[in-house]
Amino acid sequence: MSVSELKRRRTFAVISHPDAGKTTLTEKLLLFSGAIQIAGTVKGRKSNRYATSDWMEIEKQRGISVASSVMQFEYGDCVINLLDTPGHEDFSEDTYRVLTAVDAAVMVIDGANGVEAQTLKLLEVCRSRKTPIVTFINKLDREVREPLDLLDEIEQHLGVSAVPFTWPIGMGKEFQGVYDIQNDQVRVFRAGQDTLGGAVETIQALGDEEGERRFGHAWVRAKEEIDLITGATPTFDRDEFLAGQQSPVLFGSAINNFGVKEILDALVDLAPPPSARLTVQRPVQPDEPKFTGVVFKVQANMDLAHRDRVAFIRVCSGRFERGMALKVTRNNKTFRANNVVTFLSQRRETVSEAYAGDIIGIPNHGTLSLGDTLTEGEQLQFVGLPFFAPEIFQTVEVVDPMRSKQLGEALKQLGEEGAIQVFKPVVGGLTILGAVGQLQFEVVSHRLSTEYKVDVRMAPARYRMSRWVTCDDAAELRRFCDSYSPRIAYDAADAPTYLASHISEIEVAQKAWPKIVFNELREHSGAPFRKAM
Template identity: 85%
Template sequence: MSVSELKRRRTFAVISHPDAGKTTLTEKLLLFSGAIQIAGTVKGRKSSRFATSDWMDIEKQRGISVASSVMQFEYGDAVMNLLDTPGHEDFSEDTYRVLTAVDAAIMVIDGANGVEAQTLKLLEVCRSRKTPIITFINKLDREVRQPLDLLDEIEQHLGVAAVPFTWPIGMGKEFQGVYDIRHDQVRVFRAGQETLDGAVETLQGLGDADGERRFGPAWLRTREEVELITGASPAFDKEAFLRGDQSPVLFGSAINNFGVKEILDTMVELAPPPSARMTVQRPVDPAEPKFTGVVFKVQANMDLAHRDRVAFIRVCSGRFERGMALKVSRTGKTFRANNVVAFLSQRRETISEAYPGDIIGIPNHGTLSLGDTLTEGEDLQFIGLPFFAPEIFQTIEVVDPMRAKQLGEALRQFGDEGAIQVFRPVLGGSLVLGAVGQLQFEVVKHRLAAEYKVEVRISPARYRMSRWVTCDDPAELRRFSDSYAARMALDAADAPTYLATHGSEIEVAQKLWPKIVFNELRERSGQPFKKTR
């Protein structure tokens, strides 16, 4: 494969707490690259303009992102694969799986609120995988907290060394622009000015007499703060950044396009190209000539007119060519990849080739499932794509028994997507849905009605916890399952699951059955989750 194409790739996610401006920034990144000509804005149910990355009806109605989106575009000589993650904390599981497919991340922080709960959770995921992070402190055109306090909070709560690349001059109505510390240059902010050609007024350094005359106290305060932080902050170390130990910090206002170009430039300059990824059998280097890829997301009904089901695949090595024969390691079956697409959110374009780091989509009717590995013949299984033990459980029943078949098919697809976890009690009875957050049930109910014309009743279940049970001795696992048959269920991967009403029940079962392992995470294959880089 072409090493030059490999080096051009930058595959990254945008993460944040809800309402920090993640979707707005995503839109502006596309706008600056020329991928779109106008940014959609979520203005309410009567508006006809929505965020480019939001495509579900429920997202458009509520003005939130509840599904991850994929967007590929070119910026300069780089090919950017941008993954927009769900902003709502109830969809953290989908966000985690998206983060397994990227090589870097942009963390958006609301300058008024600082580091928030969801930011902490997402950072922990990134740190566990040593994902390099660029931090963007947003909404400087509003009244925000002191930048020194924000920097200190990032370091204390997120456990990374924050290295400012830019520094704000004023805030809110007094926001004048930012000082580029590395290039000793001031970029002047103009409220409401949206320039995509980089035509921003610049001044040479904080010693510029015209800047001091125009901006007065804010200019002088910035000069003092910059002197302080340059003496106290560590020098930027690219290797520390690539290890996830340092995070460059930039300030701006995404809604005003201010600071967006700098984020793109920093991503191209510093973010790593695709690196080696682990399988059960061996590490896979992206420069290997043979194609490999992993399904990290499945989405049904992106196009309702065609009832399609698209598997999102991260290319891990080699060169993809349209029409090539690909083997699904899980099933051992081979198929021809003739209809393969790249994405700009809901817009698709048929492609003939792709390289490591690229995200491609293969429409299919159940051939591909979440976590599947695709190869040119070798038996490999990429690891590190987890399912989490749910925290909320509800039972589901169809209102019209004549629609039971449609409900079963819909839940099978939702289970394959990872949109919600579906458990089938081994002794029969109502299906049990498991989720991390309450909003997941609302989305499922909405999608059942909108996409499958199925009305359902969803009620609280008596369960409060679950664990996937495994054992090196299959006979012992069968004896355990028989003894607790009333509490056993199978999930979408047919992995045996113990359902509990209280944590003490799991503790008692563990003492009585010491050979049984109770897992809070599992791989797509049903096996216990193995942590990777």
């Protein structure tokens, strides 16, 4: 494949705690790249303008992101693949899977709240994968915490060296701009002025006396803090950044378009192009000539008019060409990829070619599932796509018995896309849904009603936890499942699952069946699990 095309790719996710300004920043990144002409502001139910990355009806009603979305655009000489993730912790599984498909991340921190719980969880995933992180401290136009305290908190909680690239001059009503430490210049803040093509006042090598005359005490304090952190923080080292050990820190206000261009520039200059990906069989290098890709997300009904189902694929190596024959290694089936798209959120464009690092979408009717590996023929299976044991369980039943078949099909699709985990008990009874948080049930109920025209009743199930059960001895696994049949259910990938009301029940079963492994994590659909017949 073309090495120059490979070097142009930057694939990253925007992550944050809810309400830190992540979706706003995503909008402004698109605005600055020229991908959109006006940013959609999430204003509530009565607004007719919404975030470009929020396409679900429930997202528009609530003003929150509940599904990750993909946007591809060009900035300078680079092709950017930007993935916006849900901030709400109830949708953390979707975010975790998205993080397996990127090469870098932008972490958005609310300057008033600092590092919050969901940020910590997401950063643990990034650190485990050594994902390089650019940190953006947002909302400097409001009263925020002291920058030095925020910097210290990032280092203490996230375990990385925070290296300031810019430093704020004042905050809240007194926020006047940032000092660019890397380039020895000041960018002057005027609310909303820093837009694509707009003139932004930049002052080079501003002397202390002139700075104090211009910005008052805020300048004096900023310079004192900069002198302090310059001596206390290490010099930026790109190798340390690429290893996930250092994070460049930028300050700004996304809602006012301030500091957004610096993030794009940092990603283009610092973030890595696509790198090697691991499979069960061998590492796959991005510059290999043969195409490989992995399905990291499946989304149903992005286009209600066509009842479609789109598999999002991270291209891992080679060059994709429209119409090429691709093999699904899970079942050895081959299909021709004729109708393939790239995204600017809900807007699609047909793609004729794509390279390693790109995210492409393949509309299909159940051919592709989460975790599937696509190749030109080689038998490979990419690893690392996580599914977590649910923490809340509810039974689901259809209000109108005449719609039972539709409910079954809808739950099959929602389970396959990872919107919720669906468990079918061996001994019959109501289907059980498992989720990380309560909001997932509300979203699924809403989607069942609006997208599938199926109204349901949900009620708390008697179970509180689950474990996927595996064993090297197939006969032993079969005997275990037979012995505990009232507690065994199968998920969307036909993986046998042990349901429990208390941890002691799992502990007792483990002692009685030492060969059985009780798993809190399932990696990808299909390969490691088979139904115990």
